[in-house]
Amino acid sequence: MARKPRQQRAKATVNAIIEASFIAMAEHGPAATTTRQIADIAGVGVGSLYEYFDNKEQIFQVMGERFVADTIALIHPLIPTLVRKPMKDAVRELLQHFRDFLQEDDERYLKCARHAMTLGFEEHMEPLQKALSELVTQYLMHHPETLKIRNIPTMSYIMINGGIFAVVRHLSDPAPPISFDELVEGLATMVGHYTEQEMALAEASASDGQQGG
Amino acid sequence: MARKPRQQRAKATVNAIIEASFIAMAEHGPAATTTRQIADIAGVGVGSLYEYFDNKEQIFQVMGERFVADTIALIHPLIPTLVRKPMKDAVRELLQHFRDFLQEDDERYLKCARHAMTLGFEEHMEPLQKALSELVTQYLMHHPETLKIRNIPTMSYIMINGGIFAVVRHLSDPAPPISFDELVEGLATMVGHYTEQEMALAEASASDGQQGG
């Protein structure tokens, strides 16, 4: 940001600009959104945009950051509940909360997420990834038996990234070949099967180890 | 395209423009790539760009199409070999070919893929998805026992999308928490475990069915 808003009035302006950007983005898409449009919707002069943002790009950046921050704010309070549930249920519940979240405020975030990739959303994803990693860590701690699973970092990486993108891609797809519920169920099953299989293998190799050693 | 190139000379121009676009893109990124740069690198006048492309956006589109087409050209001939291998080996081999492909031509496509999302490449992904679906279908036909797996469409969707994005994201990540080989191994294990678990369940429910019916 070029300058920090000191007065209340200025903070309201900044907020109006971001809100307006979400609206313009949802309506016209990222390429066709102009500074004029944003200023008009926000009810401010074009010049005001540049008081608090270096350029249009940065407005999009801040939108992305806000989206990720709100997503994290959604996930964080769910952690204590989720870690006590069976894994499949936890995955299901997390994703259903996420969908509800996207549909708040007249689907504001859903429309945003449709363009997320064009906006360079991935660049802000690190904090989200961290939040989900924490969820995984805490989950594992509450289910000591799952600690036998091998390659936990790799699998977290795949599930988190693969999961996020499968969901975002599905949301972006105007004619998805499967329903959202099927996707959720599929992801839950996938995670579930993986862990079960790993536990079974751990079991087997444990008894191998006893016999062999 | 605004006009079709008839003469050989014109085809060379179109090609030079696309090549130049890849180079400029790799160097400056999508936002900072200008028509002037592309024209200069291609060794043509700016006006020439608009003889064969409606606008800059369309140049990027064609780049995306070419990238996807080349990826499919990579995959297609591998299918007959892959379908005869164990699933884990097939996944591993496919991904390793893909990495090699990205690193051809001075990592031209790798640099391109880094910006793939910003460029809106997902919009061209349907043919790639189709090619991978075909690979899955053929694989299943060569391994009749795998047909017992439930929700094949859903699982294909998740694995294809999740897999592609996990790989592209990993390649885009300047400091990935896991190595590419670990990622490949993880994806292969994931697919392997899922199928094994499903086969085991199919087995179990088959004997249930015999006992129960």
Next chain:
DNA sequence: TGCTTGTTCGGATTCAATTCGGAAAATCAT
């Protein structure tokens, strides 16, 4: 109230995308 600092604004400026009309090259018809 008068002074200082923060805020808003929209016309002026800058810069990249796109257009256009004519020149050069290739192709064709005779």
Next chain:
DNA sequence: ATGATTTTCCGAATTGAATCCGAACAAGCA
């Protein structure tokens, strides 16, 4: 080969969006 015709190429001119800037307006404060 020569001139007509089509295709290709170009870069100065145009257009329009992004950005800058300095004057006008509001808030905070003594």
